[in-house]
Amino acid sequence: MSPCEDVVQQDDPLLAGYVPAQDRLVRSLLDSGRFAEAGVAFDELVAAGPSMVGEQWNRATVLVHRASLAWRLAHIPLALELAAEGWTExxxxxxxxxxxxxxxxxxxxxxxxxxxxxxxxxxxxxxxxxxxxxxxxxxxxxxxxxxxxxxxxxxxxxxxxxxxxxxxxxxxxxxxxxxxxxxxxxxxxxxxxxxxxxxxxxxxxxxxxxxxxxxLGRAADDWFTSSVANWVLAVVRRAQNRLEEARTFASRALDSAETIRDTMLMMQFSLDLSAICEELNDPVGESAALRRTVAASRTAVDLLQEGLGQALEQRRVAVQAQRMAMAAREAALRDPLTGLTNRLGLERRAPGLLESTAAQGRVPWLVLVDIDWFKEINDAAGHAAGDMALQEVAFLLRRECRVDDLVCRWAGDEFVILLVDADQSARDAGPLVAERIRAAVEAHDWRLVLGRNMRPPTVSIGVAAGPTKLEQLFAAADIALYRAKRAGRNRVEQETTDEAALDSGRP
Structure with a gap:
């Protein structure tokens, strides 16, 4: 027979229909004061994970039962986590x-x-x-x-x-x-x-x-029952004014409670023992009982403080992980070179922004910006200079747009701006912003980026307004941009969405 088989044979038959045998084993070990063995068995239980909870068991019941086991073993954060999960189910x-x-x-x-x-x-x-x-x-x-x-x-x-x-x-x-x-x-x-x-x-x-x-408690090595029974006998003997016997039973009750580390019983029994010793004019016994009361209280406080510390640490780790996950999600929606929203970010955010703009009775505008002769910069000055030029354009776009506007690097040397600010809902808001951007790029001092011998870059811009569909807005702005390129570049053109086709036919 293994060291734990005798405990299994003595476990509560009423629990057999509700929780697995391994769970009942841990509980029986705790009830008999065998905390080291209970801790090992419980760790095995937790390591097995949800797979140990088969279909024949009610998951909520098993989780809450394990929460009570974890609490008795001073695994406070785990107990709270299991209890919350079981309560949810x-x-x-x-x-x-x-x-x-x-x-x-x-x-x-x-x-x-x-x-x-x-x-x-x-x-x-x-x-x-x-x-x-x-x-x-x-x-x-x-x-x-x-x-x-x-x-x-x-x-x-x-x-x-x-x-x-x-x-x-x-x-x-x-x-x-x-x-x-x-x-x-x-x-x-x-x-x-x-x-x-x-x-x-x-x-x-x-x-x-x-x-x-x-x-019955002694025969089953059930320290909880034994402690309460001794407590009752102490109460009875005290009522009968048989104080010496009352002190003996109260002391036994407290010893049993300490064996199973039940702080609630320990505090109550030690207080009763102290009161009995006072009636017996036993200051030594009274002082010892009060020290055990303080020890039990300190144990309860230490347990809660340790548990709260563990919970705080787990919460800190969870918050850190959440922040890292949010940063990763944010990074996935941003262009690493310019720091602007990337194409994926625009596609995810644009529908909501367009619907919100339309719901407030405002006209959404899309501005499509393309750097003129960008290939020439890469070929003549190198890709590092080209990257710096893209970063400078991104800076100018952010400077000329409002905080609520969605500024995006679409691809290569193309940028998209979705205007959503209420003050930009006028009929000419899009062209005005576009012209401001064009002028800012043209007037920018490019010498530190490209040197004196390179032709400073300009931008061609297509603007469109009207629908709440990103694809239609983009198609219209794309036609306007193509027209700006054909008309000599470094200019702004506007297109209405009614005239736009989904395929602009740009070369």
């Missing part, structure tokens, strides 16, 4: 069936552990309702037990309505115990039932139930 608007009930109940347990007790109790109550409607007794037993535990601790920490909470917990645990088959849930429900009985003053019944739960 759950149909919270119309939850139905035992799996949904089980999942909602575990989410409530996680919130209870974190300290959000109001929402947690609402989820647990909902899970009981869903489980009842499903008719699945195993799911109902789980959900009843979790809500019962939550109400017990609500009663202990909020004395103002403790009587009502204890009475409700008694009914919930009693029903859970009657429904559950032998296993962890039945043992836990019995221990919770005992504490609720003590809370409503039925000390004799509470003692009998606690002793039975303690025997």
């Amino acid at each position: 759950l149909d919270v608007d119309r939850p139905q069936g035992g799996c949904a009930a089980h999942t909602i109940s575990m989410l409530g347990y996680l919130l209870e552990t974190i300290g959000h007790r109001g929402p947690s109790l609402e989820l647990m109550s909902l899970s009981v309702q869903v489980a009842r409607e499903s008719g699945e007794c195993s799911a109902l037993a789980h959900c009843l037990n979790r809500e019962g535990n939550a109400r017990v601790f609500r009663a202990v920490t909020r004395p103002d309505d403790s009587a009502e909470q204890f009475a409700r917990a008694r009914d919930l645990h009693g029903e859970a115990h009657s429904l559950a088959k032998p296993g962890q849930v039945k043992r836990s429900a019995l221990a919770g039932y005992a504490r609720a009985l003590a809370g409503v003053g039925e000390m004799d019944r509470a003692e009998r139930a606690a002793l039975e739960a303690l025997a």
Whole structure:
């Protein structure tokens, strides 16, 4: 028999219908205080990934169950990630069936552990309702037990309505115990039932139930049940004014809680032990108990701080990756030489800009710019000089256009400008901008770029306005550009889209 087979044989049979055996193994190892083995088994579980969740399992249920395991193992960011993913996959608007009930109940347990007790109790109550409607007794037993535990601790920490909470917990645990088959849930429900009985003053019944739960917990190496049962016996003995025995049981309860690292139990049991020691006039014991209270609180705070630190680091890495991805997407839409939007960027952004312009009752303009005699620059001065000339033209285009205008390097020595500014919706906005660009290029000092012996470049520009289709605008501007080239270059020509063909026939 392997070191873990005995744990598998003792695991909760009610869980068998909801989560895989490996998940149940991790949970049983945790319940028995074997954290090192649980950590190894859980790491194997996580490494296997989603493939381990076969079709026979409800994915939301398995994810949330693994979130609770991760939380107990102090993997806080992973626990939150798994819980969020499982919650997303759950149909919270119309939850139905035992799996949904089980999942909602575990989410409530996680919130209870974190300290959000109001929402947690609402989820647990909902899970009981869903489980009842499903008719699945195993799911109902789980959900009843979790809500019962939550109400017990609500009663202990909020004395103002403790009587009502204890009475409700008694009914919930009693029903859970009657429904559950032998296993962890039945043992836990019995221990919770005992504490609720003590809370409503039925000390004799509470003692009998606690002793039975303690025997079952010890036999199954179930430290959770053992700790709660010892706690109940401490409460009973204290009520009977048998304080020496109460101190012994409280100390055992705290030892068991520390074995399974349950900070919520540790803090409550250490406080009770301190109070008992005070009544016994045992300052040494009281001081030791208070130190254990502080240690438990510090453990809880350290756990949350470490988890928040891990979550912050993961968030930082995620933001960095998101920025890198956005930069990569942005780079894919930009021309690396000029920094302008490239052809792909224009094709992606233009439809939305054109539709928005038309929707606001404005006329869209497209300006097509071509550098005159650009091949001559490359041949005579070299491609490096040609690249510098392209960069200078790009600079002039940005300078002469408005921030909202889309300036693009279309291909080679051609540039496209889409005018979308509201002030440029006048009838002659396109030709005016085009003429401003032409004049700026002509007046530019090119000597630093091309030297004194090269003919300074000029631009020919075609302008078109009218439709909301980029292809039609471009075809019209292309015809106008061809006409500007034929008319001697270094000029602006305008074309209406009604006269444009989709194929301009340019050489």
